[in-house]
Amino acid sequence: MRRFGLSLLMIAAAGSARLATAFADIGPVIHFTVDATRAPQRILHVHMTLPATPGPLTLYYPKWIQGVHAPIGPITNLAGLKFLANGQTLPWKRDLLDVYTFHLTVPPGAKQVEASFDYLETGGPAGGTATAKLLDLNWYQVVLYPAGKPAAQLDFQATLKLPSGWKFGTALPVESQSESEIAFQTSPLDRLLDSPLIAGEFYRAVDLTPSGEPVHHEIDLVADSEAALAMSPEVEKGLTNVVAESGKLFGARHYRSYHFLLTLSDHTAHFGVEHHESNDSRLGERALLSPSAGNDVGGLLAHEFAHSWSGKFRRPKGMCQPDFQTPLETDLLWVYEGNTSYLGDLLAARSGMWTANDYRQMLAANAASLGPGQPGRTWRPLVDTAAAVPGTFTGGPGAGGWASWRRGSDYYEEGELLWLEAATVIRDQSHGQKSLEDFFHIFYGGPNQGAELKPYTFDELMQVLNQVVQYDWAGFWNRRLTSTSADAPVAGIEASGWKLSFSPEPPVPGRASRRISDTTFTIGLEFGRDGTIRDAIYGGPAFQAGLGPGMKIAAVNHRIFTPEVLDDALKAARSNPRPIELLVIVDDYYKTFSIDFHGAERNPHLVRINDKPDLLEELLKPEVH
Numbered sequence: 207m208r209r210f211g212l213s214l215l216m217i218a219a220a221g222s223a224r225l226a227t228a229f230a231d232i233g234p235v236i237h238f239t240v241d242a243t244r245a246p247q248r249i250l251h252v253h254m255t256l257p258a259t260p261g262p263l264t265l266y267y268p269k270w271i272q273g274v275h276a277p278i279g280p281i282t283n284l285a286g287l288k289f290l291a292n293g294q295t296l297p298w299k300r301d302l303l304d305v306y307t308f309h310l311t312v313p314p315g316a317k318q319v320e321a322s323f324d325y326l327e328t329g330g331p332a333g334g335t336a337t338a339k340l341l342d343l344n345w346y347q348v349v350l351y352p353a354g355k356p357a358a359q360l361d362f363q364a365t366l367k368l369p370s371g372w373k374f375g376t377a378l379p380v381e382s383q384s385e386s387e388i389a390f391q392t393s394p395l396d397r398l399l400d401s402p403l404i405a406g407e408f409y410r411a412v413d414l415t416p417s418g419e420p421v422h423h424e425i426d427l428v429a430d431s432e433a434a435l436a437m438s439p440e441v442e443k444g445l446t447n448v449v450a451e452s453g454k455l456f457g458a459r460h461y462r463s464y465h466f467l468l469t470l471s472d473h474t475a476h477f478g479v480e481h482h483e484s485n486d487s488r489l490g491e492r493a494l495l496s497p498s499a500g501n502d503v504g505g506l507l508a509h510e511f512a513h514s515w516s517g518k519f520r521r522p523k524g525m526c527q528p529d530f531q532t533p534l535e536t537d538l539l540w541v542y543e544g545n546t547s548y549l550g551d552l553l554a555a556r557s558g559m560w561t562a563n564d565y566r567q568m569l570a571a572n573a574a575s576l577g578p579g580q581p582g583r584t585w586r587p588l589v590d591t592a593a594a595v596p597g598t599f600t601g602g603p604g605a606g607g608w609a610s611w612r613r614g615s616d617y618y619e620e621g622e623l624l625w626l627e628a629a630t631v632i633r634d635q636s637h638g639q640k641s642l643e644d645f646f647h648i649f650y651g652g653p654n655q656g657a658e659l660k661p662y663t664f665d666e667l668m669q670v671l672n673q674v675v676q677y678d679w680a681g682f683w684n685r686r687l688t689s690t691s692a693d694a695p696v697a698g699i700e701a702s703g704w705k706l707s708f709s710p711e712p713p714v715p716g717r718a719s720r721r722i723s724d725t726t727f728t729i730g731l732e733f734g735r736d737g738t739i740r741d742a743i744y745g746g747p748a749f750q751a752g753l754g755p756g757m758k759i760a761a762v763n764h765r766i767f768t769p770e771v772l773d774d775a776l777k778a779a780r781s782n783p784r785p786i787e788l789l790v791i792v793d794d795y796y797k798t799f800s801i802d803f804h805g806a807e808r809n810p811h812l813v814r815i816n817d818k819p820d821l822l823e824e825l826l827k828p829e830v831h
C-alpha cells in the first residue's frame with residue numbers, strides 16, 4: 207500500500223477545483239462497506255447506504271465491464287439482496303427485460319435506503335477471485351448504483367474489511383486505515399470501478415520508479431505463498447526499464463501514480479485487465495520463479511501498462527458511455543487493442559525483458575496464425591472480429607473449437623501487424639524524417655492532468671496520422687479492415703527487412719531437446735498431453751481425416767498415445783509412404799483415422815531479406831538505458 211505524496215495531492219486538488227463547476231449537481235455520497243473477512247470462503251458481504259427521496263427508485267448492478275468490452279457483469283453471484291428504509295424491509299422487483307436492473311419504492315419520509323447483499327463465488331474451471339490466501343477485488347462485483355445520473359457524477363465512498371493480517375495494493379487513494387479496515391477517499395463511480403484492489407496474507411510492493419521520474423510507479427504482488435513473491439533483480443530492472451521507456455515512447459503520462467497489481471495463484475484465472483492508474487494481472491503462482499519470468503511477465507505487464515494511454519486516456523468514442531448499462535461499440539478495438547499490442551511488445555523489447563528474437567518470434571507467430579491456411583479470414587473481415595466482441599466473447603482464443611474458421615480476437619495480432627505496416631509507410635512517405643512515434647507523441651501527448659479521458663473517432667485518428675504525414679490513411683485502414691484475403695498482412699514485416707518462413711528449427715534456440723514438435727502447422731492439430739484434441743485447423747490434414755475438437759487420441763500406429771509417440775510417428779512418416787494411423791475416442795466410440803502427411807516439422811520464423819535494411823533492429827533499440 208502506498209498513499210499519495212504531497213506533489214500528487216496538489217495535482218489532485220487542482221483537478222477537483224477545475225471540475226467543481228461541471229460536477230455541481232453531484233448528490234450526497236453513497237457509502238458502502240465490503241466485509242471480505244470471509245474471502246477464503248468466497249463470500250463478500252456488502253452493506254450500502256444510498257441517499258434517496260420518496261418514490262420509485264431504480265438500481266443497477268454493473269453489466270458492461272470496460273476492460274473485457276462485454277456485458278458480463280457477474281450478476282449470478284449476487285445473493286441475499288435486501289433493502290431497508292425507516293427500519294422496514296422494502297419489497298423489490300427485478301426488471302423483466304434486464305436482469306441487472308432492480309426496482310423498488312422509497313416510502314414517504316425516508317431519506318436513505320440501506321441495501322445489503324452477498325457476492326458469492328465458487329471458483330469453477332475459469333478460476334475464482336479469492337483463494338485461501340488472497341483476494342482480487344473489482345468494485346463492480348460489489349456495488350449497486352442509482353439510475354439517472356452519469357457514473358462520473360455519482361460519488362462513492364468505500365470501506366473494506368480484510369481478514370486479519372492481510373495487506374493490500376490499489377491505485378484508489380486511502381482516506382484512513384486501522385487494523386484491518388480501510389476507508390478509501392470518496393471517488394466518482396467510474397473512477398472507483400477503474401481502481402481494483404488486491405489483498406492477501408503474502409504481499410509485497412516494489413518501487414519501479416526510474417531515477418529522475420517524478421511520477422511514482424510500483425508493483426504490488428499477492429501470492430498463494432511467500433516464496434512466490436521472490437521477484438528477481440532482473441525482472442525488477444526490466445519493469446523499471448518498461449516505465450522509463452514508456453516516458454520516451456509516449457512523451458507524456460496521464461495518471462497521478464501507477465500500480466502494477468500482480469496476483470500469483472494457480473486458483474485464479476490468468477489474464478491482465480487494464481485500468482487507468484493500475485492493471486489487474488494474474489499469473490500462475492510460480493510465474494516469477496520460472497526461467498522465462500522476464501519474458502512472460504514483461505509481455506503481459508507492458509501491454510496492460512500501455513493501455514493507460516491507449517484505451518484509458520485515449521478511447522474510441524463508442525466505448526465512452528455514461529454508465530455501465532449502455533452497450534459499448536467496439537469496432538475500433540484494432541486501435542484500442544491492436545495499437546496497445548504494438549506499444550506493449552515494443553516496450554517489452556526495448557526494456558530488455560524480451561530479446562530481439564522474442565520480438566521477431568511474436569511477429570512470426572502472429573503472421574502464421576493469420577494465414578495462409580487459416581480460412582476464417584476468407585469470410586470474416588478484421589473489423590468484424592472487433593465489432594462482434596460483445597456477443598462473441600468466449601473467455602479465450604479457440605474456446606469452442608474450430609477457431610481458425612470462427613476467427614478469434616484477431617484485432618490484437620492483426621492490428622499489431624497493421625500498425626507495424628503503418629510505421630513503415632510513415633517512414634517511406636517521409637523519407638525517414640518521421641516515424642510512428644511522432645504519431646504517438648501527438649495522439650497520446652499533452653499535460654498530465656491525472657486520469658483524463660479523451661475520446662476519439664476513426665476520422666480524428668486519420669487526421670492525426672495525416673498530421674504526421676499526408677497519405678490516404680482512411681483508404682489504407684479501410685482496405686485492410688474489410689479485406690477477406692486468405693493471406694496474412696505481412697507487408698509491414700517485409701518492409702522492415704524480414705519475411706515469414708517455416709522451418710523445423712524450434713522457435714527458441716537451446717530449448718530444442720525438451721520440446722515436442724508443434725503440429726498446428728503440419729497436420730493442423732492442437733492437443734493436450736492426455737491426447738484430448740483442443741482444436742483442429744479447418745481444412746487442414748487432421749480435418750480432412752475426420753478429426754475435430756473434443757475427440758481424444760488413444761493410440762498412434764497401434765501404440766498408446768503420448769505426445770512423444772505422435773512426434774516419433776510424424777518423423778517416421780517423412781520417409782514412409784504409409785499414412786499415420788490414429789485410434790481416437792469419439793464420444794463413446796473408438797474410431798480409426800488415417801492422416802496422409804509426410805512433411806517436415808514447420809515452425810514459423812522471420813528470416814532476413816538481405817537486400818533490405820533491418821528496420822526491426824532500429825525499432826527495438828532502447829531509448830533510455
Ligand SMILES: [Zn+2]
Pocket residue numbers: 480509510513543546
Ligand atoms: Zn489489452
